[in-house]
Amino acid sequence: MKKAVWNKINKHHTSYLMVAPFMILFIVLTVIPVFIAIFYSFSSYNVMQQPQFFAFRNLFDNYLRLFLDDEVFLIALRNTFVFAFITGPISYVACLLIAWFINDLGPKLRAWATLLFYAPSLSANVYFIWQYIFSSDANGLLNTFLMNFGFISEPVLWRHDPRYTLMVVIIVQLWLSLGTAFLAFIAGLQGVDRQLYEAGAIDGVKNRWQELYFITLPSMKEQLMFGAVIQIAAAFSVGLLSAELIGRPSPLYSAHTLVMHMEDYALAPRFELGYACAIATVLFSITLGINQLVRSLLRRSSRG
Amino acid sequence: MFKLKNRKNKTGRRATRSRAGDFFVVFFLGLLAIFMVMPMIYTINLAFKPLGELLRFPPTFFVQNPTLRNFADLSNAVASSVVPFSRYLFNSLFISILGTVGHVIFASLAAYPLAKHKFPGRNVMFTMIILALMFSPIILSVPRYLQIAGFGWLDSYKSILLPAMVTTLGLYLMKQFMEQISDSLLEAARIDGANEWKTWWYIVMPSVKPAYMTLTLFAFQAIWNDSNAVMLYITTESKKTLPLALNYVMQGGLPRLGATAVIGLLLMIPPIVIFIITQSNVIETMKSSGLKE
Incomplete structure (x- = not known):
């Protein structure tokens, strides 16, 4: 044997x-x-001392504390979901639509358009500039612009008013989100057999939207699946972006996310690593769970 | 492959493309294009603005009297730091190039048997790779911190380079691409007496140029743009990278905005240049990126 x-x-x-x-x-x-x-995640651990593992009857103490005692965690959980459910689908559809529109351009123009739309995620660090665009005082570019055209009479506190902070992070994340999935869709669209379009036109496909629905999308199912996986992973991992644009912590935790909450507990001065690991486990389960769910939905709709 | 001409109607348009629709598409793309490039253009303008224009109220978008002063100002901007500006630039280039080379070699080497050999454990390995694509490594930064501290890798480039070398996206794309290589080509090499290492190097690698160009782009871009890992694992100032220099200079406020924008510009250029060089290869590679059920 x-x-x-x-x-x-x-x-x-x-x-x-x-x-x-x-x-x-x-x-x-x-x-x-x-x-x-x-x-x-089943322990209390502060790096200085040996981790204290919980006895069996309070094994889930960290998790109970998260959901029952930690209001900020619940805010972060809600924000993460709001954030993911807005940026995930919008960025996915944007990747697809823009790739599809670009595909109608000639090869030279298409290459330049690809570069132009992909550039923000290529040079992701340039997002620092949004701090100055969304600056809360009258010195901010957006405030200046809106005031010049009379939309507002006094500066809006984009990065300080809890009503706007999450929206600001969402806009910048969308700006950053034409990434790998976008390239995959461009490639998928170029791979569609042109004869299918010919056949479709003869079979009565009247306009570009029908063509998209009946011919293009079914021929790039695998790219669509790949794109979904990539965009979901990105939508649930936002932290640094929010911390740098809005601050750590954000006003009233209005732009606090799970990644930020996890880091808050892991780093100085708290050093509650067991607790941070519980947050990591929750975040990991959510990301993987949503990913499997969306994949099975996509699979079912593509069969149906 | 032969090319088929698109079926066009009398006016020379494809039947499924209406004039109104084309107008809408161009309009929509134009608006989005402005949204996408506006921050880049603003950064470039800021980098060339003299101090007077940086502090002007209300702020202007475009530079009026461009100057190179901000480039010279960089060394002043990091003067209170213990290391000169060039060190940050060097560190960034160093780890980005080393990490990229390591990633391309490791991923291509592993992708070959995963794509072309049948051996026990292959499916398990590939399933793990797919699962790892589904979440961002940022989620694991806390347990990874414990681990890196345990290995004694804190404040060493190992903590940045080794995780970057085993990014699963690269292995996934490379494996998908290698599956297209014809088996008879590999068989012919083996009959000529080449062992698997030689087959990999002389037959497989030359025929996956688009894929390794793509991996080069993605790996370089990821390491070059990373600030999360450096912030968490690197403590010595002389080992820090360009994105951290940007944060440092940015703390100087509006008077340093010009120098900050110059760093932003420096951060922007290399990935964009690499993409311009590799674009057609990248699109070629992404054609096989599809995830089968």
Whole structure:
């Protein structure tokens, strides 16, 4: 028995050697951290002392505290969902529509248009400039513009008024979100067999929207699935963007997200790493859960 | 492949494209294009504004008397830091290039058996890769911090480089692309006596140029733009990178806005240049990016 296993490994040893560098590092740096997070989420751990694991009857203390005792966590949870449910679908549809519109342009123009729309996510750090555009005083570019045209009479506190902060982060995130999925859609559209359009026109496809629905989308199902995975992952991981645009913490926690909440507990001065790991576990489960849900919905609608 | 001409009606338009629709598309794309490039154009303008224009009230969008003073001002802007500005630039280039090379080699090497060999464990590995695509590594920053601290990698570039080298998007795209290579080509190489390493290097790699160009772009862009990992894991000032220099200079407020914009400009240029070089390869690669059910 042992020998059989050894023979099998030996037979494929080159394959294993080739995947080894990547897979070992990947398992150590991505798979194991998932388990570390789950493991420490059942403990109280402050780095200085040994982690205190909870006894069986209060095993879920960190999770109970999150949902019952931590109001800020609930705000962060709500914000993260509002944020993801707005930026996720809008950015997905925007990636698709813009890629589709661009696809009608000639090759040269299409290349430039691709660069233009992809540029913000290429140079993601330039988002710092939005701080000055959304600046709350009369010095802000947007306030100046709106006041010049008489839409408002005094500056709007974009980055300080809790009514606007989340919206500001959403706008900037949308600006950043024509990324990998956008490129995948452009490629998918170019891969559609042109004969199908010919056949469609003969079969009575009248306008571009019918063509999109009946011919284009069904021919790029796999890219659509890939794009959904990428956009969902991005929609749930916003933290740094909000912290830098609005501040940490934001006014009344109006733009507080789960990633920010997790970092707040993990870093100085709190160092509650067990608790931070519980937040990481919740966030991880939500992201993976929503991703599976959307994938099964897409799968069903593409069959139906 | 032969090309089919589009069916056009009398006016020379495709039957499914109305004039009103075309107008709407151009209008809509134009509006969005303005939204997308406006912050970039503003950054470029700020980088060339003299101090007087930076402080002018109300603020102007376009520069009137462009100057190069802000570029010279960079060294003053980081003067209170212990390291010169060029160090941040060097660090950024260093880790971005090293991390990109490592990523391309590791991912291409692992993608080959995953795409072309049948061995026990292959499906498990690929499933893990797909699952990892579904969440952002930022979610794991806390447990990863514990781990990196445990390995003694804090304040070392290992903490930035090694995770960046095993980004799963690259492996996924490379594997998908390699699946298109014909098996008979590989078989021919083996009959000629090439072992798998040689087949990988002499046959597979040259035929996946679009894919490794794409991985180069994505990896470079990710490491170059990263500030989260550097903020968390790197404490020594002389090891920090350009995005952190930007935050540092930005604290100087409006008088330093010009210098901040110059750093923004420097951060913008390399990924855009790489994309211009690799664009057609990237689109070619993304054609096989589709996720099968």
